[in-house]
Amino acid sequence: MQLQATAVPAAGHHFRTAMMAARVAGWVLLAITALVQFLTGEFQPWLLIAGTLVAVVVPMVLLNLGTRR
Template sequence: MFLQITAQRDPHLIAAAARHGLRRPVLLARLGGWALLGLAVLLQMRGDGLNVALLLAGVVLAVVVPMFLINHGVRRAAGDGPMNLEVSDDGVACSTLESRHAYAWNAFTHVDHLAGQLVLGLGGGRFVQIPTRGLSPQQIHQVLTTAAARGVAVRRG
């Protein structure tokens, strides 16, 4: 199999892929933040006064940390100009005007089939995004089948 794709990077698809890949750490941060906010409210209601440090820590965990995680992931993946992707039996290669990266299939931890894209996870919040806008259903199936045959877990978004 050999598939070559030239695509303009879509910030909306990149943001969706980043949110999908970081959903567990974002959820944990939000839950921790809401727990701290709840504790601050309970202490206030009990008559201990407003614990500003607890309140600020809750806001930081519930709001600032998730925003930072997602924005950092999007900034890292976004760039100017078109992206060229080559998908083969050996792996996936991505190139832009600034760089070229090639990954063997065993470098990927999973493939998520999301709306409008395939997201190949590299671990640590890193991913390779393959837009599916110009691909036929057979080509998408071929990429997913090749990934699965190489031991990469395929998940539906």
């Protein structure tokens, strides 16, 4: 029995830079949220939501767009 492996191009290849930028921006927003809460004691939910959306949702959307092509 012979197995053959073929290389499939990455689904998000065209969006690689955009996905990385979105992930980094999201993590930066999450870090700012943690820093603001640590320094001031005030919780900023809009920063947490924005960071999560940018770090998780935007790359997922870009990956979905890449797999549909």
